[in-house]
Amino acid sequence: MPENAPLISPDQLRAALSEFATGVTIVTTRGTDGSAVGLTVNSFNAVSLTPPLILWSLDKSSRAISAFNENDCFAVHILAADQEALAMRFASRDVDRFAGLALAKGMGDIPLIPDTLACLQCRVHQRVEAGDHIIFIGWVTAVSRDESATPRAALGYHRRLFLSV
Template sequence: MNTRFPRAATRGFDSVQFRRALSQFATGVTVITTRLADGSYRGLTASSFNSVSLDPPLVLWSLGNAANSLPIFSGNSHYVINVLSAGQQHLADRFSRRTDNPFAGIEFELSRTGQPILKGTAAWFECHNRSRYPEGDHVIFVGEVEECSAHPQPALLFHRGQFGSTQER
């Protein structure tokens, strides 16, 4: 069911206040990874990750329309969502910047479909690229989880523009 409603009344909407309000929501931090047809690997940092359904197992994440990696993730059949652990802020930083090879010097293994799974993560989800929905200035990706693994340890969080963790102090 896809119900469309009239547009919201956003006249005079304060986008700075919107960003400030969104920053109050603590999120986990992920690195989405995939393998290209030429055998090279790509990845990006994303905090827009959430569950959608248990049956079938679906998750979602989003990527900005202006992102250079949008065609890569739109065109590949599979990707892995790596949920970073508390000690992996360096990976969040590395995959949030453009570099020639962000995988250089990073430990990872390959999934059954050849997608890179980062070592030391709190969890990972290998997904079939099921569907994409353009909304606003982003594309929402829905992935059907084909395989996943959890490694109970503190997760990396992002809140009010800063990194933290679920680790008890």
């Protein structure tokens, strides 16, 4: 800890960070047992265009941690405003998160969720331990975008509420 740094409680920090509006994504991979693994993530961000790098961070206490540590392939799906229910489902425990989805197969057999605004398939470039999270820096190897004639609004997240942006 930096010298003389004031102690910020997790609640104080969470409240301040909730003022930062973000988009919403679902990140997927495949576990070593073959199971589809995924969770709702708003820590996603762009890093670099050349080379093509993105990042997101995963709570070390997540049940998904071993799958993302053991598989070097993952996919980030950027959600549309009408996919709030999907975002809630992929943040919930004790539900089959992938039920009823017509999944496609990506690089390394990772599950791809159909009909999102954009999908970025990635290979892990770096895993960085940072406090209670692991930052995954992904090298983007394939991208796809929703090309509908009528542009769809994106799903946003602000002060713990979903919104259309």
